[in-house]
Amino acid sequence: MAKVIIPTPLRKYTNQHRTFDTQADNLSDALQAFVDEYPDVEENLLDDNGNIRSYIKLYIGDEKVSPNENGTIAIDNDTEVSIVPAIAGG
């Protein structure tokens, strides 16, 4: 079962759950399952076109991945997906 690590700022939309487990076998389906489970996450994660928002990066392990750019990305039982918001300021 793949695991999505939910970043702290999104946990108010996930009943404070820190992770989300999914049986999906690709990243897009995993994200869709995540949003289906917690609909309030959607506007903070996806833009109007259903793509990942520009200030959010996705990592599988140490590798940055992007379903917007790379299409279908296979995941398996051991996959850990991190949702990483850009943190910056001035």
Add this chain to the structure above:
Amino acid sequence: MKLILNESSHKTMRNHAQADYPNECCGFFYGDAGDRRIVQEVQPVHNAKEGDQRRRFQIDPKDYQKAEKYALEHGIDLLGVYHSHPDHPAEPSEHDRKVAMPWFSYIIISVQDGKAEVTRSWRLNEQRQFEEESIEQTEIRRT
């Protein structure tokens, strides 16, 4: 909204802010999330901003990823981000507001001429405007 900040954690942030002057420093803090957020641990990170770091900071996504995993593994919450404002007030800039994440506490330390002077904390409200979060400072507990 209240943030409980012990002397040791505050000192770590202030020292970091002074050491990186005239550039901005940045880092994470962890603890217990609730109506009163209690800071238990501070983790300085590298300012990854390319170019002028005197007015900008950026945290490497890998550092962020590590921070969330650290919190998971230790059963604590990533409460927010601190950064410094060299020779500027401890108030969020418009740039800070535009790129801020909801929920997080944003601690800002004003550093004047190399000396950390004022520490304030801020949180976005539902209208994406910053509201000040009061800081209650506590002494180090000695056992």
